[in-house]
Amino acid sequence: EAEVAQSPRYKITEKSQAVAFWCDPISGHATLYWYRQILGQGPELLVQFQDESVVDDSQLPKDRFSAERLKGVDSTLKIQPAELGDSAMYLCASSSSGSKGETQYFGPGTRLLVL
């Protein structure tokens, strides 16, 4: 069964360092989402791509976060510089077309700890 892949699974970094997370969605899925989930809370959408284009990054802290999906397939989320408050689980999800509330398929997540 096709899955969303993410790496690394865990990342420990010091504040002010740069970190990057990678996501490979299910093959053929046009829509890709990056979420941040703080412990004890539900996921919060950071950025949504439709193919290679950003369709929603209204909640992305653009002073330190960036995301790209250059070829409309895999995606990278970067934080520079990392801050203590960025410690969270970063989840990637994909869906076929992003329409009509269809199912999003989630990856295993990257758990980030900023020291």
Place this chain on the structure above:
Amino acid sequence: KNEVEQSPQNLTAQEGEFITINCSYSVGISALHWLQQHPGGGIVSLFMLSSGKKKHGRLIATINIQEKHSSLHITASHPRDSAVYICAASRPRDTDKLIFGTGTRLQVFP
């Protein structure tokens, strides 16, 4: 106040018990999703429903549109059901965006 609220926040049960998790929402929705998140972090979609009731194995999800309320039931609970259960709503105009509840942490003991 969150647009999607769940109760209880934490739930413990003995194996075999019938479990109910509740979700209330304050916005108009096109669909209500139930998701399961295991300790490792990965999230699995359990149900997407816009009316009535759906059943899959020991899991049953119901929704009452008029009361803006949904429930997830687990019959004959098992320790492997231990996880965080999250409900999420998709809105009519932004059907691809999910508004998440904070989750219900379920622990089922043998």
